[in-house]
Amino acid sequence: MASHRKPRTSVLASPTGRRTAAGLTTAALASVTLLSQSAQAAPRAPKPTVEEVKQKVDDLYHQAEVATQKYNAAKERADEQRHTVDSLLDASAKRAEKMNESRRLLGTFASAQYRTGGMNPTAQLMLAKDPQQFVDRNHLMERLTGRQKQAVTDYQEQQAAATEQRAEATRSLERLQASQASLKESKRSVQDKLAEARQLLSRLTAQEKARLAELERQKEAAAKRRAAEEARKQQERERQRQQDGGSTGDSTGGSTGGSTGDSATSKGAKALAFARAQIGKPYVWGATGPTSYDCSGLTQAAWKAAGVDLPRTTWDQVKVGQRVATKDLQPGDLVFFYDDISHVGMYLGDGKMVHAPKPGASVREESIYYMPIYGSVRPG
Numbered sequence: 001m002a003s004h005r006k007p008r009t010s011v012l013a014s015p016t017g018r019r020t021a022a023g024l025t026t027a028a029l030a031s032v033t034l035l036s037q038s039a040q041a042a043p044r045a046p047k048p049t050v051e052e053v054k055q056k057v058d059d060l061y062h063q064a065e066v067a068t069q070k071y072n073a074a075k076e077r078a079d080e081q082r083h084t085v086d087s088l089l090d091a092s093a094k095r096a097e098k099m100n101e102s103r104r105l106l107g108t109f110a111s112a113q114y115r116t117g118g119m120n121p122t123a124q125l126m127l128a129k130d131p132q133q134f135v136d137r138n139h140l141m142e143r144l145t146g147r148q149k150q151a152v153t154d155y156q157e158q159q160a161a162a163t164e165q166r167a168e169a170t171r172s173l174e175r176l177q178a179s180q181a182s183l184k185e186s187k188r189s190v191q192d193k194l195a196e197a198r199q200l201l202s203r204l205t206a207q208e209k210a211r212l213a214e215l216e217r218q219k220e221a222a223a224k225r226r227a228a229e230e231a232r233k234q235q236e237r238e239r240q241r242q243q244d245g246g247s248t249g250d251s252t253g254g255s256t257g258g259s260t261g262d263s264a265t266s267k268g269a270k271a272l273a274f275a276r277a278q279i280g281k282p283y284v285w286g287a288t289g290p291t292s293y294d295c296s297g298l299t300q301a302a303w304k305a306a307g308v309d310l311p312r313t314t315w316d317q318v319k320v321g322q323r324v325a326t327k328d329l330q331p332g333d334l335v336f337f338y339d340d341i342s343h344v345g346m347y348l349g350d351g352k353m354v355h356a357p358k359p360g361a362s363v364r365e366e367s368i369y370y371m372p373i374y375g376s377v378r379p380g
Contacts, residue, residue, distance in 0.1 A: 223367035227351025268332020
């Protein structure tokens with residue numbers, strides 16, 4: 001039986017179909033071309049040069065040092081607040097014991113009054129077997145009344161003091177929590193800066209890392225040349241003073257560590273000897289020894305070995321002792337760097353210092369001209 005179904009006409013078989021297909025193909029090609037042009041039109045950020053990477057990493061290390069000093073300050077506040085809270089809690093416990101003693105004494109008086117029943121003195125005299133016994137008892141009750149009043153007064157005072165101590169403990173706990181929050185934030189900031197610096201360095205090729213190391217050597221060499229020149233000038237000034245018959249005073253900026261004469265027994269020399277003994281130990285932010293240090297942790301530990309207690313942060317250490325000019329530096333003096341006073345080293349002599357420099361480095365000797373100098377102090 002023949003089929004009556006109408007044969008299907010191919011789209012491409014008809015002129016209209018061929019024009020439609022051609023139009024779709026043209027539109028698709030145009031779209032692909034536009035997308036390709038758009039992708040090519042979006043410019044890629046140029047890869048930073050090694051010099052730019054070095055500058056960025058140095059900036060991040062500097063920012064990390066600022067954050068480290070904030071961390072050190074927050075930790076110091078937290079430790080102080082924790083000590084205050086512990087002391088207040090101990091005092092509160094002792095005060096509570098005194099309150100309990102006063103409460104027990106009041107209870108004794110209340111029991112005594114209950115046993116007498118608060119009886120009228122005339123009735124007590126009439127019922128007493130012995131009048132003398134009444135007189136003795138009445139005298140005792142008068143004394144008890146005086147002691148009772150004092151006991152009440154003592155209890156009220158202890159109660160008021162306990163209330164105040166609890167309020168102070170609450171305030172101290174709140175300050176402790178604020179210090180701990182600041183501590184946590186500063187720690188996160190340090191870690192973020194160091195992580196970003198590590199990421200930048202990890203992207204460098206072997207050739208770029210070699211170039212970075214060369215730039216660092218050039219910077220160190222320039223700082224050493226300046227230190228040598230300043231030491232030469234200092235020695236020349238000393239010779240001139242001696243020729244003029246003037247006193248050399250205490251200026252020993254051109255000395256090499258102060259190992260002779262009075263400087264060998266000075267506190268500065270003792271502090272410097274300690275610092276030099278730490279050379280080679282790693283820089284770790286927030287560390288105060290004995291296996292690792294940050295910059296202010298090293299200077300604090302060194303001067304403590306010389307019998308002088310310094311504050312924890314660079315911002316507080318710069319306020320301690322006598323301010324001295326760079327040309328008058330002596331071994332053991334503290335040299336501070338950057339306008340924000342975020343780094344410190346200990347003067348060694350001949351324009352050099354001992355310091356804990358930065359993450360990834362160890363305690364070492366270096367020119368004081370490696371970084372911009374803020375100022376110097378002489379502790380002790």
